[in-house]
Amino acid sequence: MSRREGKSLQREAFERLKKNRAALGSLFAIIVISMIGVLAPWIAPHAFDEQYLDHVLEAPSSQFWLGTDSLGRDMLSRLIYGARISMAVGVITAVISLIIGTIYGAISGWFGGWVDSLLMRSVDILDSIPSIVLLILVKLVFDSFDIIGNPELKALTGMLLALSFTSWVSLARVVRGQVLQVKQMAYVESARAMGASALRMVGQHILPNILGPVIVLLTFQIPSNILYESFLSFLGLGLQPPYSSWGVLANDGWRSLTSYPHLMISPGVAIFITMLAFNLLGDGLRDAFDPQMRGR
């Protein structure tokens, strides 16, 4: 198997994916949600922070399609901007954890021996702290240091760092496993024997081969990050204004399901659809990349 074959493997996977209607639909939904997030300033009917003090906590109407919140802000606009923040949190943390995880896993897998055992033992230990405990403590620590120097961004950076900090472990494991596998393949061994540099080998042979599993893992990582973000909001450790995610909105609303259902339902539905889409897409991608391992 050469690099070219690695590519054709991906093409095959893509062909398989195209046949999966649920996954395609989900991909479409994700693209739509992302577009909503990106285009938020243009499509939101109101400014997300404009307070209509005469319209506090109103039910959906023709003026405010999804009603207003406790400060008289338009829920639809907040939801649209929330898409931006929620998706950004999900994607950025996934990317950061991907980078950390890949480097860590690749080093561990490539060097093997005591490096591998040391790195993997540390990962094991990190894994045996319940992730939520770690998340709470790390979030609080990051929150209390103003890394960027902008108090408005502080909670957001804290959230990104804390989520990345707790979610790279599984990526590191997968990458390491894949690297170990690929390393033993004949062509890599021969390339190694021919004196190819480690960096080149990783770039040329290993990365293309581990792309599939990593993409699959990422697709599952994003919704789980979004979920953890909403979870931290529930515990009062969420984002702070002006940045409000769906998690923040949902947390504002869940206590008043009977009194002001619109406060909970719209962010709830948004989270639900997004999670559904990412999970279906993830399933589809997994089937596509690894037909042997369907559903594992």
Next chain:
Amino acid sequence: MIARVWGAIVAILFANVVLLSFFNYEIPTVLWWAFGLSTLGGAAVYVFTKGLTFYVLRRILEAIFTVFIIATLTFALLRVLPGGPFDSEKALAPEVMANLAKKYKLDEPLLKQYADYMVGLVQGDLGQSYKYISRDVSSILMESLPVSVQLGVYALIVSYLIGIPMGILAGWKPNSFLDFACMTFAISGVALPSFLMAPIFILIFVQYLGWFEPALWDGPAYYVLPSVILGIRPAAVIARLMRASVLEVIHSDYIRTAKAKGLSARKILFKHVLRNSLIPVLSLSGPLAAGILTGSFVIELIFAVPGVAKHLILGVTNRDYPMILGSTLIFSYILVIANLITDLLTAIVDPRVKMT
């Protein structure tokens, strides 16, 4: 054969303990002893006869080591965290602050505090809570742990009870309507944060139907909702895994052979498919336990369940260092042990698995 009888006995005793606790009966001490002895004793005999003694001992030692590392990490993290345990809306007079620091030995050098804590930990002393004045953290945790374990076990049972049948149904007839329905449920189960699911369930089952109680922890009517909500997410994970596993087994050679031999579908399902496809699900129990642990934070708060998770969350808000450390360690230890149990169980069920 002996193993099977033993398995049956443990299962019967376990089912009894669960049922009695669920219906709020006092569990007789005899039953506890029988259950504990048969489980531990059986496990010990199994481990010994299979030559796994060394392996298990090593794992346990590793677990202890891990817990110490976690204690160190958490200790460090807590001291980095700004805000002290006695900061409050009404700032205290410096004299009072000094007295408190002295009482809880917070005025000593950090290393000394750390050493003291570690020495205490070795002796099984987790220190006194700052918030719950004059109460030992270990006694607080010992009071709340059984409740958390109870909730966790119910949730685990719920997740298996829902997840496995659904996964089998979906995998047995792939791409049918049943498959679609089961999988839609499964994915919906992971798609909603539990703090959004809880109010919906309360609205339906408490306020409209009046079947259950909205909160507290005192009998079947109280146990059902929290356990179900906590169990739904893992149930969804199990259902998906089970489906994949069933699909894989169905397509394997020996099932094809069995079919060719003319065995009835039901027999194939129960005799071969079920047993073989359960293995990957079983091996997931460790991570599932972790997931349930995570979810229990939300559930315990919303349903006012007097468990450990609540103590951890409140401990963080109160900066009750000994409490946070204690509950983190308990959780970590449970996780480590759950993984060990999972590995052992998998090895029992699946002879192919080798342990080193």
Next chain:
Amino acid sequence: MGKLRFISVLFAVVFAVTACTKKKSGSLEYGLDVKETLRINLNTEPPSLDWSKSSDTTSSMVEMNIMEGLITYNLADRDLSPAPALATEWKPSKKGKVWTFKIRKGVKWTDGVEFTAQHVIDGWERLLNPKTGAEYAYFLFPVKNARDYNAGKIKDFNQVGIRIVGDGDLEVELEKPLAFFPLMLTHHATFPIRKDVVEKHGDRWTDPANIVTLGPYKLKIWDHDRALVMERYDDYYGEKAKIKYIIGYMINEYSTALNLMQNGRLDFQQSLPYKELPLYRQNPGYRQTPLISMYYYGLNIRKPPFDNLKVRKAFAMAVDRKQITDLLAAGHAPLSGWVPAGMFGYENDVGTKFDPEAAAKLLDEAGYKDRSKFPRVTLAFNTNENHQRIAENVQAQIKKNLGVDIQIANEEWKVYLNRLRNDTPNMYRMGWLGDYPDPATFMELMTSYSENNYTGWKNQKYDELVSKGASELDKEKRRKIYYEAQKLLTEIEVPVIPIYSSVSHILLSDRVDNFPVNSIEYYQFKGVTFK
């Protein structure tokens, strides 16, 4: 299938045998008759029932019903004047520097021992003893030498200004005259304590089996994290409690508690979400009452721009408090002075008035005609839905009325407190709940020596006024002194922007009657009846 049958039979046999044991069901009611039991929500597990050590509202709610101090509040009086409890009468001498308390005779603790003045001294010794580590030790700091004893500078408690005189009465000598000293003795920190009981049982003396009290109720059951039961104390010296039992549950989430209430499982819930108040207002069990509590923004005057008096004034004048209270719709009263509405010392006409034009002009004069040159200002608050609503509204108001963009930033509570002390934000939100119904508790807050004054504002004249007010026994003269001090604080110097004085909201079930509501959230259950 035979195997399966065998297993099920075995299971059934084991189950049948073991299920013969007693059932625990309904244990959360502890066998109490609902008709005789008031079911309340304590919100949390009481951190401690040791009244010298506890410092939170939950513990205090229980303690104030199982114990009593020398003095209690006259709940019938709106001003909550002091009323006799363990002391039958008291009088000041030396212009309020020395107070004598006549001790009630014939009061019995729950173990039958008669109450004496020595128990009060024991309680105070324990409170002030540095080894106790009592947070509320500062409550007795006005007593002569108490502070030094607490700091460990004086080892001999006999030097502290409390002693038994005459026929077992108490005499207390203060550091300086204090007009409201009797009111401080209503607080549970100053309650008598049974040294013998504490010494006998150590840390476990607050367990129901060990604890000894003398209030209208006694502790019956304390099932940690689940419930706490109080039972009427039949040998209570005063009028006996009407309802026999009180059971307190520990439910953190108000939405959960309200669900339980709706299901008829609770009779009393104290924290209600502002958002849903309009819905509860129609409920016959809804009670709303002014609190001796206020909400304010502090300004850090050490840093620009609030080192400039004109900027401070401009900000204070640019915030329409009415808009905030209307937005919260919780019944709070806009506040411009420093003493909450409805209590002695409240003044209607001190403080800055809302005047956007004048505010903008002041900001021009302060040298910020070009608003883009205005420094970055951060408005900080601790993470909480209501604080956020207020902060976001103030942010919008400042933007609208002054044309200045300010940033808002929230932090977790303890991180926030830490920040206030070490790196005070330009503007910060804070609140104050009075410890006793006297304006002094508010006025002390902004003195130069107060640990709670994070603004950096120190004013000698203000300190003098506050000190003078505290020792003035004449009510009318006191009012005038506090008026002047408030004017100095909120109108002339403006290191703070008062926002509103608070109200408390509670919800009762239909069957509860004669429930006392008052401005200090002292829920005295002994007079409560069922309809």
